[in-house]
Amino acid sequence: MATHSLHLDEIIKNKLNPEQLKEYNRIHYGRIDNCEIKLQDSTLEAGKLHDFEVAAYSFSAAKEVRNPRLVKVGLIQHSIVLPTSEPIEKQRNAIFDKVQKIIETAASEGVQILCLQEAWYMPFFLCTREKEEWKEFVESADNGPSFIFLSKLAKKFNLVVISPILENDNGVWWNTAVVIDENGHYVGKHRKNHLPSVGSFSETAYYLPGNTGHPVFETKYAKIAINICYGRHHAMNWLMFGLNGAEIVFNPAATISEFGESFWGIEARNAAIANSYYTCSLNRVGTEDFTTRSTQKNISRSYYGSSYITAPNGCRTPSLSRDKDGLLIVDMDLNLCRQVKDHWGFNMTARLDMYAKELKNIHPTPNLL
Numbered sequence: 443m444a445t446h447s448l449h450l451d452e453i454i455k456n457k458l459n460p461e462q463l464k465e466y467n468r469i470h471y472g473r474i475d476n477c478e479i480k481l482q483d484s485t486l487e488a489g490k491l492h493d494f495e496v497a498a499y500s501f502s503a504a505k506e507v508r509n510p511r512l513v514k515v516g517l518i519q520h521s522i523v524l525p526t527s528e529p530i531e532k533q534r535n536a537i538f539d540k541v542q543k544i545i546e547t548a549a550s551e552g553v554q555i556l557c558l559q560e561a562w563y564m565p566f567f568l569c570t571r572e573k574e575e576w577k578e579f580v581e582s583a584d585n586g587p588s589f590i591f592l593s594k595l596a597k598k599f600n601l602v603v604i605s606p607i608l609e610n611d612n613g614v615w616w617n618t619a620v621v622i623d624e625n626g627h628y629v630g631k632h633r634k635n636h637l638p639s640v641g642s643f644s645e646t647a648y649y650l651p652g653n654t655g656h657p658v659f660e661t662k663y664a665k666i667a668i669n670i671c672y673g674r675h676h677a678m679n680w681l682m683f684g685l686n687g688a689e690i691v692f693n694p695a696a697t698i699s700e701f702g703e704s705f706w707g708i709e710a711r712n713a714a715i716a717n718s719y720y721t722c723s724l725n726r727v728g729t730e731d732f733t734t735r736s737t738q739k740n741i742s743r744s745y746y747g748s749s750y751i752t753a754p755n756g757c758r759t760p761s762l763s764r765d766k767d768g769l770l771i772v773d774m775d776l777n778l779c780r781q782v783k784d785h786w787g788f789n790m791t792a793r794l795d796m797y798a799k800e801l802k803n804i805h806p807t808p809n810l811l
């Protein structure tokens with residue numbers, strides 16, 4: 443399918459003259475000024491040395507009676523490091539080593555909330571339909587290898603970290619996002635609500651839909667929530683996080699071009715606008731090759747990265763690359779959430795009581811005819 447590694451943003455940037463580009467950014471991305479932030483030389487050097495892209499932008503809010511509520515958010519997209527046939531501990535440690543360097547760079551830029559991609563410390567083996575072979579990657583939410591690894595970094599750098607893992611809770615598996623606070627402590631978790639069972643995505647063969655509802659975590663820096671991957675196709679999933687008070691909703695994903703790259707840039711952006719919060723879209727990169735142990739079948743999947751962030755007024759950053767590891771940093775003023783709500787009046791006109799009444803009468807199984 444898609445063979446272009448050049449991102450659409452780069453193609454457009456290369457084709458338009460500066461005036462045209464300004465107009466394109468105004469109409470398409472809602473950006474009226476250049477919101478790029480200058481990075482430290484050491485950051486650019488780290489990117490070159492360890493071969494990852496770094497980009498940084500800021501979203502401001504209008505001056506008002508409240509003090510600005512500024513927070514710096516970082517997203518990391520990355521590929522796996524070793525072949526999927528290597529011992530699991532080796533694969534995981536190699537990813538830890540790579541990601542640690544990017545986290546250190548994020549911390550040196552002052553990032554306060556950091557999110558990693560879905561199932562970040564493993565290949566996305568769920569396409570193999572094999573379970574036993576991969577069970578070592580599945581860990582306890584508050585005591586597994588990835589928690590121990592990230593908790594140290596969170597404490598060292600005063601970071602709130604969102605760590606999407608595969609969770610083993612007394613033998614039962616879940617697709618879970620763990621929140622770790624700036625002291626390295628476990629804050630809580632959210633389990634993926636909507637599971638794909640489409641094409642090569644067969645997550646229902648592994649775990650159940652989440653049972654944690656729509657939690658919002660009140661962290662030192664912001665009220666945050668996590669809508670894991672496929673949940674982005676469900677408008678009400680986004681809605682509930684907003685109604686529960688989220689200021690930033692993260693969408694850590696593992697998605698491939700055939701599964702809707704054309705609307706990757708639309709869904710989370712639309713959610714930001716509809717719910718007056720920031721959305722952070724994060725996808726893995728690279729090709730992952732598997733040979734199933736039982737049938738010796740070869741499976742190959744490539745992820746298209748393109749992580750981006752949208753503000754509640756619909757203004758969004760360009761995407762990170764389609765095929766390269768990357769760190770996206772955004773300075774955001776949380777006051778913008780309330781300002782946009784007041785301006786558009788979406789809360790006031792939402793008519794939730796009307797929908798609640800109608801939803802009560804909907805049969806839980808949709809009519810497929």
Ligand SMILES: NC(=O)NCCC(=O)O
Nearest residue numbers: 638643671672696697701
């Ligand atoms: N990880 C995951 O839920 N992928 C499903 C495909 C998609 O929604 O993009």
